[in-house]
Amino acid sequence: MSAATTFEGELIGKERRIEVTVGYGSRYSLLATIQNNQLIPYNEQFDELSLKANGSNISFGPCFLITDDNIGKFNGRIVFAHDAYNFDSFFQNTAAPGLEGHFHNLPLIRSQKDRIEPLFKEYTQNLLYDLNVHKTFFDDLDRKLQLETDSVRRAAQNAIIETEGRKFLRFFDQSIDDLQKIVKNFSKEENERHGFYFRRMVWHLILTSDFLARTNIKPRGYQGDSEMMRMTYVNDYEGSSIFGKLLHKHPIETAAAQAVRNRRKYIPEILHETLGHFPKTGKHAFRIMSIACGPAWEMQDVFAGSDSFDRFHLTLLDQDVEALGEAASAISAVEKARGLKTRVDYLNESVRTMLRTPKLQDKWGQHHFIYSMGLFDYLTGPVAKAVIKKIFELLKPGGTMIIGNYHVDNPTKTYMDYWMDWVLFYRTETEILSLLADEPKAEASVTFEDSRSQMFLHVRKKA
């Protein structure tokens, strides 16, 4: 919100002008205090709302006043009859684009379909038909099951999912294989253009799947948020319809999703291996750091199962305060269950801050074990190089660092690009090794998890 939390102005009608003070109401409404408490009938419409901002008058179109339960000290809420202005934007920078702004690019986006390869269009049309047919069959069963009790519905849904549902998922696998063949030789730009078209075509299907909807809509503004991580770990049929449950489960059964579950086991293994390389130290003396930790499920596992619980001092860093909050609640639940106290520092920072901080180890100390999963896939080469150098500074001599990155041969790549709008910076073994190539104290190698879609740069710092 802007420094100005209220604006002065006037409601201008045919018969009268009324002075108002307005505050933020919601994205599409304002809260208003009417000067001198004048009464305004429920259906009185004003031609204009004029507000003073930055020394000039900003005009909004026809509006009226309504009341609801959430207006606090204000007299009413101003809503607009012929437009939908964005007041989130207005309270940030005093610009309130209306519907015209929102729909500005529509003709351009519609014309995208003219730049799509005929073979790709044909593939998409045929797939759409088939998917819609499958959907109508499953939706029909959903409707029939509405008449049943919860327990009968649940049992029947499970039976449908395990039989016809699994057959549908195999059909879906085949459709992804076909897609891979069609786009195999596409350039990056062609992939982007065709992916964009594809997602517009299957948008209504994407929205049936909790997972696909989230990867596409990105409610927290980025991919791989803690809710997507939860869905991936839980790996279950979630959703409100049979079709939706199937389309939710399919993307989390892929190699790339399995890689996320695999790394959850891999990190505790390497952590304990590293712990074994250091002599037994005092309470909370073994320092661990996770960069871009997310909800840190793997550390919950470590704390829940490790005999060395009280030796650890963990630092969790993430730019997303919600993800850190989830990690904190889960870790305190483990502490409570085990009757033990851990030492955890939570850093709500971006790795970009690390790049600006000269002596990082003076600030955050050095750590025996540092790892970063699901971050480098989003960093360009130069940024990845700068970040890894900073992380390496934070590693104690003799310590181990693990950096995850999806491999160029990730078999889920096309699926992620086209259905999930989840585009990563993939790397080869040589590329990931080159990130620390000029660091004489780094002993580096590359390992893979079992699905082989994700690799790990495994670095030991020479003493």
Ligand SMILES: C[S@@+](CC[C@H](N)C(=O)[O-])C[C@H]1O[C@@H](n2cnc3c(N)ncnc32)[C@H](O)[C@@H]1O
């Ligand atoms: C795919 S999740 C991985 C979470 C966790 N490491 C795991 O493996 O479950 C990516 C995380 O990176 C965080 N992240 C992305 N960019 C970041 C940045 N520039 N600085 C710090 N955290 C970042 C996101 O907030 C998110 O929690």
